[in-house]
Amino acid sequence: MVLRYLVRRGSRPQQGGRSRPSPQLLVPLLLLCVLMVVTVVFEITSRVEPQQQQHRNLTRLELELEESTSSRSSNIKDLGAAPQTKRATTRAPAPVPVARQLASDAKDNNWQRNNNLSGPYHNWRLFKADYQEMLHNLRIYVYPDVFINNQSFARVFLPHPNPKDPKIGNYFSEHAFKTALLGSSLVTSRAEEAHFFFMPFSINAMRNDPRLHSVKSISDFVAQYTNRISSEFKFWNASGGADHFYACCHSIGREAASKHHDLHNSAIQITCSSSYFQRLFISHKDVGLPQVWPRPPHQLLNPPxxxxxxxxxxxxxxxxxxxxxxxxxxxxxxxxxxxxxxxxxxxxxxxxxxxxxxxxxxxxxxxxxxxxxxxxxxxxxxxxxxxxxxxxxxxxxxxxxxxxxxxxxxxxxxxxxxxxxxxxxxxxxxxxxxxxxxRWHTPPRSYDSFYMTAYQLWLRRGLQLLSSN
CATH class of the missing domain: 3.40.50.2000 (Glycogen Phosphorylase B;)
Structure with a gap:
């Protein structure tokens, strides 16, 4: 409409009744056309760019995850851990096809913009750097009961002979954590350099022991064991138990610390019962443990x-x-x-x-x-x-x-x-x-359930320093 108006205003009659635009208006008309084309191109670009940016962000995050896994593998090998096995390549759908599907639909742009480079993480780069520091510096001392097989309650402390036994069911994560810890590079035999101390009793093993199977007997045994290590070793009293931790899973383990005041209030409970509903769970101190059943590690996925x-x-x-x-x-x-x-x-x-x-x-x-x-x-x-x-x-x-x-x-x-x-x-x-x-692995692999749980301990290393002062 604007062009037609300008042409009429600027036209002058010619022979035969025809008219043509005045030369003085040709330049403004051309500039106006160029401006309109630029505006249309800019509008199209502004709509496409967010999808392309997310595509790049998601792909870049995946590359970082892959690179960090391979580099972390060499770091762990240097620290004395077993070499990492090749990561499974059977996962679906592949990243690029999913990203293409994302780019084809822009119904929720606000949500898309918020799903930035960190992907499913609050801050991937910050976590990655701190995680690497943990791998190099975190040290855990395990009380020697876990290595003694000739004591009366040896099965309560020894690692499970077959932690992937399907019969373990809801208690699998409890056994998997202990097995992974003992096979990791985080364990130290020098207690003076340890950040944390692991109390290696197994709630599931007590549950299956006819001498200890009741909730009352289990809590009594745990209280007596805590008193024993506090009298035989100096480490508990040095921090009031704030740098000690134990692992338990499923319902019966939630009362394990109920008979020992300091164990409940100071020690770290790594538990599947991570609920504010549970009276013995303290969120800023305790650690939520993923409750996992023994399953084949490489599960092919149905695409959306x-x-x-x-x-x-x-x-x-x-x-x-x-x-x-x-x-x-x-x-x-x-x-x-x-x-x-x-x-x-x-x-x-x-x-x-x-x-x-x-x-x-x-x-x-x-x-x-x-x-x-x-x-x-x-x-x-x-x-x-x-x-x-x-x-x-x-x-x-x-x-x-x-x-x-x-x-x-x-x-x-x-x-x-x-x-x-x-x-x-x-x-x-x-x-x-x-x-x-x-996922749980033996030996543990970088970023698996064990190392993610160990990272939660790493984040709590300041609490035990405050408690010891």
């Missing part, structure tokens, strides 16, 4: 387009009003696989064919469902008001999971359906990146 169910959950409803509500609301929903009782298909299949997998608080929050979901590439949906998520000071759980308060469970389906395709694909991509942190 092959997941035809919105939600999967299977569990008892008797001990949870939230589970009862979910089953009553969506037990017959064809988009969701919600079950209580026996399944008509393998349990693992529910994770593999679903986009989202529910972690719903039962009597307690500690279950292996979160790590199962991560293992099978299913976005965890965490419905619990009291769960202290593992590695939450390193991992930004909002980047690869959805957290819903118990009060909002009635809106579960609406919340999940409102997640844009772009955001889901980004969460799935981030989930692939964090899977390594929820």
């Amino acid at each position: 387009h092959a997941r035809n169910k919105l939600v999967f959950f299977a569990g008892r409803k008797q001990n949870s009003r939230i589970r009862e509500k979910i089953l009553a609301s969506w037990g017959n929903d064809t988009l969701m696989d919600i079950f209580s009782g026996n399944l008509s298909f393998p349990y693992e299949e529910g994770f593999q064919r679903s986009k989202y997998c529910l972690h719903v608080k039962g009597y307690e929050v500690n279950t292996a469902r979160v790590s199962d979901a991560i293992h099978y590439g299913c976005i965890p949906v965490i419905i619990s008001n009291y769960y202290d998520l593992p590695f939450a000071n390193v991992l930004d759980w909002s980047k690869f999971s959805i957290i819903i308060s118990e009060e909002d469970v009635a809106f579960l389906k609406k919340i999940l359906l409102s997640v844009s395709r772009q955001r889901y694909l980004t969460m799935y991509h981030n989930l692939c990146l964090v899977r390594r942190h929820f």
